[in-house]
Amino acid sequence: MGSAKWYLLNLHVSCILLDWGITVLSVPYLILPVWGGYPLGILRYWFGVPVLVQIYVVATMIFVVVTSIVLIFENRFYQLYARNSLWRYLRMPFIIINYFLDVTHLLPACFMIPDQGIALxxxxxxxxxxSEQTKAEQIFILSTDFRVKIPFILMGLKKCVETYMFIGLMNRNMNLESRSFAKSENTMNLQRKFFNAIKAQV
Structure with a gap:
């Protein structure tokens, strides 16, 4: 179970960075259902960071955190049941592709920013x-075109499928092991407790 500590640390650091990004650095004030809003954090008032850069960083970090969650369950599945399977060759491309998509999924929206006057x-x-107070702010509209939102939707669905896939594989293999008595009851109980603890935390 010690192999999971680096993945847990990765999730912990990612969550800290996202929390700081949302609550201190950017502090986005969202205006929905349009994809718009304005930042209230120190990146705007102290450093003058462009809104688009702040959106990109925060949105990327959100999916990085979700990927970190997926990788915790993937690591448990790999360490317990897939070390000698085909998955040992596929897991590294899987990890790289996930992080690559985390970093690039927002680029279509960044290159298709609408005219802000028309968008407003x-x-x-x-x-x-x-409210007039909201209108007085420098509102930034990321997109008015639904097609630009498709990458976000697909990424969200992808992360959900991946997470539940590994959880399902873990549960299936644990049930099979418990029936076949391949491991001692004490070992199975420890693995279940650790697995349930991870699910409870994330």
Missing amino acids: EFAYKLIPNL
Whole structure:
């Protein structure tokens, strides 16, 4: 079980960075259902970081955290049941592709930023009850085109499928082992407790 500590550390560090990004550095004020808003953090007021850069960093970190969660379950599955299977050759490309998509999934939206004047008019029509205080801020609209949102939706679905796939594989293999008595009852109980503890934390 010691092999999981680096994956847990990876998740811990990712969560810390995301928390700091959302609560201190960027502090995004979202305006939904349009994909817009404005930052209230120190990156805006102290350092003048462009809004698009802040959006990119925070959105990327969100999916990095989710990937870290997926990899914890993948590591448990690999260490316990797949060390001598085909998966040992596929897991590294799987990890690299996941992180690559985390970093690049937002690029289509970044290259298709709408004209902010037109986008704001669209936002005001869609949300006519926006307060004057909100309108006085420098609102940034990421997109008014649904097609730009497709990568976000696909990424979210992908992460859900991956997470539940590894959880399902773990449960299936544990049940098979318990029936075949391949491991002692004490070992199985320890593995179940550790697995349930991970699920409870994430």
